[in-house]
Amino acid sequence: MIKKRRRLSPPAPEGEKSKRRRILLLAHTGRSDAIEAAIQTCHQLLNSDLIPVMLRRDMEQIEKHSHRHQSQLGILSNVEILGINTELPDIMLCMVLGGDGSVLRAAEFVHGYDIPILAVNLGHVGFLAESERSDQQETVQRVVEDSYTVEERMSIDVKVWHNNELIAQTWALNEASVEKINRERMLEAVIEVDARPISTFGCDGVVLATPTGSTAYAFSAGGPVVWPEVDALLLVPISAHALFARPMVIAPTSVMAVEILSRTESGGVLWCDGRRMVELPPGARVEATRSPQPVKLARVNRTPFAERLVRKFELPTTGWRGPAKTEQQHGPTELEHQRRASGAVTEALKIVEPRNITAAPPVTGRLNINPADLRFHRNRKKNDDKQTDQDTDQK
Ligand SMILES: NC(=O)c1ccc[n+]([C@@H]2O[C@H](COP(=O)([O-])OP(=O)(O)OC[C@H]3O[C@@H](n4cnc5c(N)ncnc54)[C@H](O)[C@@H]3O)[C@@H](O)[C@H]2O)c1
Ligand SMILES: Nc1ncnc2c1ncn2[C@@H]1O[C@H](COP(=O)(O)OP(=O)(O)OP(=O)(O)O)[C@@H](O)[C@H]1O
Numbered sequence: 334m335i336k337k338r339r340r341l342s343p344p345a346p347e348g349e350k351s352k353r354r355r356i357l358l359l360a361h362t363g364r365s366d367a368i369e370a371a372i373q374t375c376h377q378l379l380n381s382d383l384i385p386v387m388l389r390r391d392m393e394q395i396e397k398h399s400h401r402h403q404s405q406l407g408i409l410s411n412v413e414i415l416g417i418n419t420e421l422p423d424i425m426l427c428m429v430l431g432g433d434g435s436v437l438r439a440a441e442f443v444h445g446y447d448i449p450i451l452a453v454n455l456g457h458v459g460f461l462a463e464s465e466r467s468d469q470q471e472t473v474q475r476v477v478e479d480s481y482t483v484e485e486r487m488s489i490d491v492k493v494w495h496n497n498e499l500i501a502q503t504w505a506l507n508e509a510s511v512e513k514i515n516r517e518r519m520l521e522a523v524i525e526v527d528a529r530p531i532s533t534f535g536c537d538g539v540v541l542a543t544p545t546g547s548t549a550y551a552f553s554a555g556g557p558v559v560w561p562e563v564d565a566l567l568l569v570p571i572s573a574h575a576l577f578a579r580p581m582v583i584a585p586t587s588v589m590a591v592e593i594l595s596r597t598e599s600g601g602v603l604w605c606d607g608r609r610m611v612e613l614p615p616g617a618r619v620e621a622t623r624s625p626q627p628v629k630l631a632r633v634n635r636t637p638f639a640e641r642l643v644r645k646f647e648l649p650t651t652g653w654r655g656p657a658k659t660e661q662q663h664g665p666t667e668l669e670h671q672r673r674a675s676g677a678v679t680e681a682l683k684i685v686e687p688r689n690i691t692a693a694p695p696v697t698g699r700l701n702i703n704p705a706d707l708r709f710h711r712n713r714k715k716n717d718d719k720q721t722d723q724d725t726d727q728k
Pocket of ligand 2: 363431438
């Protein structure tokens, strides 16, 4: 529900910055639906006395590619431009209109600032997004009402060393992937945890991931899905030509490292979140540790991660009947009624293993034993006993 249009506040006096809340809008300007969503969001924010902020380049793209008539784009004159009218410390929240790539792009923009990211999925998967395009208006309304929670996602600090010199320093929300540079050659690497070598192998690469990244590249490389609230680091080899190349889950306090062996000619390349790249010469060493700066994701839904996983990966869950319900809560089932009425077995039979030294619990209720079967067993036992006596006499 959108509130009634309100009059815009008068501009703040010259030299004084308005106290109105500022929302950084990052839209995927290559998508016409994201452009339209950005214009709608600007309207909604301005009508509620919030200030939308955009990048100059995004604003130009919107003006150029919007299907709206120029006269309908006047609203954009009320949008502030980042770096011109306003700066990152003035931003309260960053709204993303796009897919996962756009969230990773936003994380790069706000990195180092206390700005939560709230994404409306206008991409394909949108695993990191909080809501879908149909919920766009409602999501903006939650921003207007300041009604959202903030979740912290672990990020990693990444350092690149060569000849004992630090040659690059970056970070990642999803992962740092060390990859081969030559398609026709393997990457010869040694992996290491806390300054202890674990294994050396030829491979296509090694992914050093966070729990957030566990559903991204690390997932494709065969790594485990890690719930976001778990504090752990992941080390996942990609297509390693080795008998031991298991994905590893490592303590959040550990240092993970991948070193490209200097005995080979070929180097590699480091990619962080598919956005920040560093070329790795032979002998280069990439280290990843938990960063003290998490990425903040704003939440307007309380969707459990399991539900998100199933929905986004379209996992088949047919046949699921829900958690088992206790009889106290729901009374006996129809099947149980039938079982009881037949008088077959009134309680579940407990199987007590011979090693159990406590007395076996009594079996309550009647057992369905055919008397003819009993006679047959008794007679067979008598015959067996008779035969044993004859054998003993003969001896
Ligand atoms: N083989 C692979 O699986 C592979 C290869 C390269 C990069 N990637 C991933 O792509 C990411 C960059 O994303 P992009 O959208 O800019 O590139 P992209 O457009 O190439 O898309 C990569 C895919 O990964 C998905 N994705 C990204 N982060 C995710 C996450 N945390 N959980 C679940 N899915 C996620 C995206 O939705 C998209 O479908 C990298 O961080 C890396 O994880 C994956
Ligand atoms: N305004 C923009 N200008 C330039 N590039 C952008 C912009 N917005 C997003 N991108 C880039 O476009 C690429 C794809 O974007 P995005 O991931 O959002 O869409 P998608 O691939 O359709 O969605 P998903 O990743 O969920 O499948 C990303 O690398 C992202 O950084």
